[in-house]
Amino acid sequence: MTGFDKAERRELNTRLIALGMLGILAGVGAFWVVSHRAVSINEIPTPPVVLLVGWSCIGSGLLSWQARPDNRLGPVMVLTGFAWFASVLEVGNNPAEYTIGTAFQLLFLVGFVYLGLSFPSGRLPTVLDRVLVAATLFLVTVVQLAALLFFDPHSDCDSCAANLLEVHRDDSLAYGLGAFQQIAGLAVIVVAVGLLAVRLVRASRPQRRAVIPVLLTCIVAFAALGASVAADAVDAPHREIYGRVAGYALAVIPVAVLVAFLQRRLARGAVAGLVVELGEPQAAVGLAHALSRTLGDPSLSVGYWFAAESRYVDADGKPVELPEPGGVRMSTVVERGGQPVAVLIHDPALQYNAELIESVCAAAGLTLENERLQAELRARLTELQASRARLVEATDTERRRIERDLHDGTQQRLVSIAISLGLLESKLPAGSAQARPLVHETRESLMAALAELRELTQGIHPTILVERGLPTALDELCRRAALPAHLQLDLDRRLPDQVETAAYFLVSEALTNAAKHSHASEVRVTAAYAGQVLTVEVADDGIGGAAVGRGTGLRGLTDRVEALGATLTVSSPLGRGTTVHAEFPCA
Amino acid sequence: MRVVVADDAVILREGLARLLREAGFDVAGLAADGSELLDQVERNHPDVAIVDIRMPPTHTDEGLQAAKAIRQRHPEVGILVLSQHVHARYALELLSAGTEGVGYLLKERVSDLAGLASSVRQVGEGGSVLDPAVVSQLVSRRRLGSDPLEQLTDRERDVLTLMAEGRSNKAIADRLFVTEHTVEKHVKNIFATLRLPPSADDHRRVLAVVTYLNAQ
Numbered sequence: 001m002t003g004f005d006k007a008e009r010r011e012l013n014t015r016l017i018a019l020g021m022l023g024i025l026a027g028v029g030a031f032w033v034v035s036h037r038a039v040s041i042n043e044i045p046t047p048p049v050v051l052l053v054g055w056s057c058i059g060s061g062l063l064s065w066q067a068r069p070d071n072r073l074g075p076v077m078v079l080t081g082f083a084w085f086a087s088v089l090e091v092g093n094n095p096a097e098y099t100i101g102t103a104f105q106l107l108f109l110v111g112f113v114y115l116g117l118s119f120p121s122g123r124l125p126t127v128l129d130r131v132l133v134a135a136t137l138f139l140v141t142v143v144q145l146a147a148l149l150f151f152d153p154h155s156d157c158d159s160c161a162a163n164l165l166e167v168h169r170d171d172s173l174a175y176g177l178g179a180f181q182q183i184a185g186l187a188v189i190v191v192a193v194g195l196l197a198v199r200l201v202r203a204s205r206p207q208r209r210a211v212i213p214v215l216l217t218c219i220v221a222f223a224a225l226g227a228s229v230a231a232d233a234v235d236a237p238h239r240e241i242y243g244r245v246a247g248y249a250l251a252v253i254p255v256a257v258l259v260a261f262l263q264r265r266l267a268r269g270a271v272a273g274l275v276v277e278l279g280e281p282q283a284a285v286g287l288a289h290a291l292s293r294t295l296g297d298p299s300l301s302v303g304y305w306f307a308a309e310s311r312y313v314d315a316d317g318k319p320v321e322l323p324e325p326g327g328v329r330m331s332t333v334v335e336r337g338g339q340p341v342a343v344l345i346h347d348p349a350l351q352y353n354a355e356l357i358e359s360v361c362a363a364a365g366l367t368l369e370n371e372r373l374q375a376e377l378r379a380r381l382t383e384l385q386a387s388r389a390r391l392v393e394a395t396d397t398e399r400r401r402i403e404r405d406l407h408d409g410t411q412q413r414l415v416s417i418a419i420s421l422g423l424l425e426s427k428l429p430a431g432s433a434q435a436r437p438l439v440h441e442t443r444e445s446l447m448a449a450l451a452e453l454r455e456l457t458q459g460i461h462p463t464i465l466v467e468r469g470l471p472t473a474l475d476e477l478c479r480r481a482a483l484p485a486h487l488q489l490d491l492d493r494r495l496p497d498q499v500e501t502a503a504y505f506l507v508s509e510a511l512t513n514a515a516k517h518s519h520a521s522e523v524r525v526t527a528a529y530a531g532q533v534l535t536v537e538v539a540d541d542g543i544g545g546a547a548v549g550r551g552t553g554l555r556g557l558t559d560r561v562e563a564l565g566a567t568l569t570v571s572s573p574l575g576r577g578t579t580v581h582a583e584f585p586c587a
Numbered sequence: 588m589r590v591v592v593a594d595d596a597v598i599l600r601e602g603l604a605r606l607l608r609e610a611g612f613d614v615a616g617l618a619a620d621g622s623e624l625l626d627q628v629e630r631n632h633p634d635v636a637i638v639d640i641r642m643p644p645t646h647t648d649e650g651l652q653a654a655k656a657i658r659q660r661h662p663e664v665g666i667l668v669l670s671q672h673v674h675a676r677y678a679l680e681l682l683s684a685g686t687e688g689v690g691y692l693l694k695e696r697v698s699d700l701a702g703l704a705s706s707v708r709q710v711g712e713g714g715s716v717l718d719p720a721v722v723s724q725l726v727s728r729r730r731l732g733s734d735p736l737e738q739l740t741d742r743e744r745d746v747l748t749l750m751a752e753g754r755s756n757k758a759i760a761d762r763l764f765v766t767e768h769t770v771e772k773h774v775k776n777i778f779a780t781l782r783l784p785p786s787a788d789d790h791r792r793v794l795a796v797v798t799y800l801n802a803q
Contacts, residue, residue, distance in 0.1 A: 407641070411671055412596045418698030419602035426609055426700045443698050450695045451720075454672060464674050467647045472676050479675065479724045 012069055016062045019078060023058035027051050030085040033092050049247040050088055057081030057111070060254035064261045071261070072122035073115060077254045080111025098161035102148060106140035109225075112250060113188070116196055116218035120211060120260060120349075128195065135188050139181050147177035182229050189226035193219055204347045209296050211349075213256040221249030286315070287364060287371050294360050297347045299329075302368075304375035305340040312343050315371065317378030320345070334361040334368060342368045388563035389498070396461075396501055403461035411453055418446050462504060470500045474527055477508055482515035483523050483540070490528035499584045502560050503527065503536045506568070509553045510538035510580040518542025518578055532587050539579040546572040554580070588711050591616040591631055593624035593650065594639035594669075603637065603697060610704040620644070621653035628657055628664055634711040635665040639694070640677065651677055658684040665710040669694045673720045679801050682715065686794045690716030690753070715753035715793040722751040725800035735781050743780075746773040751796045 034047045058081030065074025087108055089101025113136045117129040124130045149167050151174035153160035200208075200215045224246035231239030292300035303312030303320035312320040323329035323345060330348040334341050342361075350357060361368065421443045428436055458464075465473035471489050478485035494500070507525055514523050520542030527536050546554075547570070554570065561568040561582050572578040590612050594600040597619075604614045616627035620642045628636055636657055640650035654666045665688035668681060678691040690710040696718065697703045706716045726736070726748055739747065742763075749759045756774065760767040774792075778785050783795050 404646070407671060408596070412599055415671070415694050415697075416596075416598045416602050418695050419599070419606055422606055422698040422700045422703070423602075423609060446698070447695050450671075458672065463641075463647070463672065464676065468674075468676055476674065476676065476724070479727050 009069075013066065016066055020058070020062050023055065023062070023078070023081060026082060026085040027055050027058075030054060030088040033088055033097065036093070049244070049251070050085075053247060053251040054081045054084045056251040057084060057108075057254045060258040064254075064258050067258075067261050071120075073119065073257055073261075076111055076114055076118075076122070077257065080108050080115065080254075083108040083111060093161060095162040095164050098153065099148075099164040102163070103145060103165070106144060109140055109185075110136050112218070112221065112253060113192060115253060115257065116215070116222065117192065119214045119218075119257060128191075132188055132192050132195070135184070139185050139188070143177055143181045143184075147174050147181065150174040150177075179233075182233060186226055186229050189222050189229070193222045193226070196222070204297075204299075204349055211260070214253065214260055217249050217252045217256050221246050221253060224249055287367055288315070291344065291360060291364060295346065295350060295356065297350055300344060300346045300350075302371075303331075303343040303345060304368075304372040305342060306376050306379045307339075308376070308380070313375050313379040315375050315378070317375055317380070317382045332357055334365075336365060336369060341365070341372050385563070385565065388559065392498060392502075392560050392563045396498070399461040403457045403463070406453065406457050406460075411450065411457070414446060414450050414453065418443060418450070421446065459508070465500055465504050466497075469494050470503060470527065473500075473504050474507055474525065477504070477511065478525055481511045481523065483511070483520060485511060485523045485525055488524065488526040488528075490526075490530070491534070493529065495529070495534055495584075495586050498564055499534060499566075499586050502557075502564055502566070503534060503582070503584060506536055506557050506561065506580065506582055507538055509557050513546065513553060514538070514540040514542060514578065517546065518544075520577065529586070532585065534584040534586055536582045536584070537579060539577060541577045543574070544572045544576050544578055545574045546570060546578045588635065588708065589613045589615045589631065589633045590635045590637055590707060590711075591618065591624065591627040591633045592637045593618035593620070593627070593642065593653070595619050595642045596639075599639070599694075606697060606700060606703065607637075607707070610700055610707075612704075612707065621649045621656075624653050625656060625660075628661055632661075633664060635667055635688075635707050637667045637669065637707065640668050640670040648677065651680065654681060654689075655684050658689075663688075665689070665713070667692060667707060667710045667716065669697070673718065673724055675721050675724050675801060678717055678721050679797060682717075682794050682797055686715050686791060687713045688715075691721060692716065692718045693720055709753065714755070717752045717793070717797065719748070719752055722748050722800075725751060725797060738780050739777060743773050743777050746770060747777050747796065750774065750777075750792060751800065753793050 030050050031047050034050050057077050061074050061077025061079075061081060063074075064071070064077060068074060083104060086104040087101060087106065089097045090105050092098050092101055110133065114124070114133050117132060118124050124133060145165070148163060148165045150170040151163055152166055152169040152171070153163050155169075155171050155174075196215050196219050200212065200219070203211055203215075224242050228239065228242035228246055230236075231242055288300065288302040291302065292298055301314070301320075303314060303322070306313045306317075312322065314320050320343070322331050322343065328348070329345055330351055332344045332346065332351075334344065344357065344361070346357075421439060425436070425439045425443070428439065462473055464476055471491055474487055474489065478487040495503075507527075511523060511525070514520050518540045520540035523538060523540045525536075525538050527534065529535075558568050561584070564584055566582055566584040568580070568582045570578065570580050590607055592600055592603050592607070592614060594603065600617050600619070604617060607614050615631035615633050618624035618627045624636060624638060627633070636654070638650040638654055640648055642649040642653075650668055650670075654668055657664055657666055662685065666681070667690040668677070669692055670677065671694050673693065681689050681691055688710050690706055692706060696706070709716050726744065736744070736747075745763060746759055749762060754762070756767050756770045760770045763770070775785065777783075781799055783799060
């Protein structure tokens, strides 16, 4: 409906009304012709069937045209209706009627074949479809006209009107062409029925809802037509039955197309249901689920616009990939006030039901906006989490660099000074009783400074952790601890660097705290890996009463631990010791 | 005694070489990384290789890997590993490749010329040397409840510590101002208390003691 303003629409409506009038006249004319036909042949449709098929085509065509001006199928149905009425002239009493009728006798078939193969888009999707339509067109125009040039109606019917196009009577050529037309036509019909059957089976669920009635009636009509042609050829008994079935089925096809096109109107009830469902507090089902049910597409998913990053995210805030145009999925953007709110990723079949999507989205608008805000919040949280992790990673990199600098710079310089002092000491003359203790003292202070520096660098970045892993590093930590620390390990593998580092610093900080504040006599440290989770616990037997907020040590650790998606709990009841417990997911 | 020195920092490598020459050692070669050290060992057949643990290219435990390689190819060459850190684990890894002629010292110990000379000599003669800081880390009390180490007397703990440092009964006796016979009695007691198989060999008992301590 898009792209048609009011003036255009009014003009279109006028044209459609005019065509409608013409259609009524054509129907009346055809009815009159059939009722007064010169011959009575069984295969020729009865007057009611003539009217039924023609008016069904024109009426449904006009309404479809009005509902979907951008779809070719409306005009095609109208033309098919007129072609149908034209074909009736074949039974007329005068040569002009007969000639025109016979020339256009089968043209309507092109319309039906096109209708069946191109539904619902109005375009022929594959080369085979195009070949089938072209073949039909060739058979009912070129072959038909060629046969007419050599056909004398009086060859099998004395009372028939004359053929104005006859240039030279050649019965065998005319009948030969007729036989070719029938056989080739039969082949086209067989292929078309097969193609439609395959489409029917392969249709996705939302597609099926729209296409089943049309495809089924097409299959029935074409099969009946084919049977009718074949029965004619072999002079089978009751062959008129097939023609009649084909007639009724042909009359149903346009109506089925129209119904499919008007489904949005029929789906209003569903939209109303959606509104009610979304209005209920704490709708048990998600919005995406409600939408997918209303639109009849179980595969439907919703992406929400995340303005900060100009992309779509799902309800959990994770990025959503939009399908490539022309792929097996399709996306429709939902806007509110010119701003994108969400995107529906759905089966391409729904595109022929754009109005239904529109009304569904309008109904779900507020809820969509609401969910978008929530999704945005989650996306921001995810982002925050990632930025926290990056921060920790940057800190670790920086710590590694500082440790390296200290090792390669200060520590080595101090050691080289110690070496010089050692040399100096050895060079002192035997009698330098004043200098010797001074040099010795200096060397001792230097040793102390180096020991302190060593402690410091290990605190900044524990090299043993990187080189030998968490168990060895924790073992060393416990050995160095100021309190007797008992270590229990159930860990036989290397874990991600960040997890090992966080776990190490957690234990280190907890041991320091226990030594400083807890008045504990001993500490138990456990580290166990099970079910892709590393559990680390440090428990002392001290006075308790510790809190995460007090002092920056545990606070900073909380940040580090949570940046990894891990949890840290500190339980410290007064008088019953402090337990620091952390669980790191290591998926 | 012939030695080679490996350290990636030229200032320490040269300083160490000077110090060792001063102490009367024949410094036969200098190396800046593990592979250079292996070359030097092949070429110069030193009595002792003195190795910085952290060298290029990884700057982690290159020296330790080189030491293990030397151990395998030239078991007659003594190895003294120098480290700026106290890692009992590394000492143990070194000892498990063979306790004869190995040592693990903190780097700054080299400033004590006499101590350095005696350590190098000890390693060169097939003894073991462990830094006191490493041993004290090993001896630190960690086990809750009944710890066999708790059952040792203070004097026995001193003896244990000195044993772990790689000292002979005589050296322990000198250090503690007791007779060698007394030290022997302490050692027997310690082995009985810790339920270790008795070992007369000074070198081999280092590993036994250190392994025991590490397992605690």
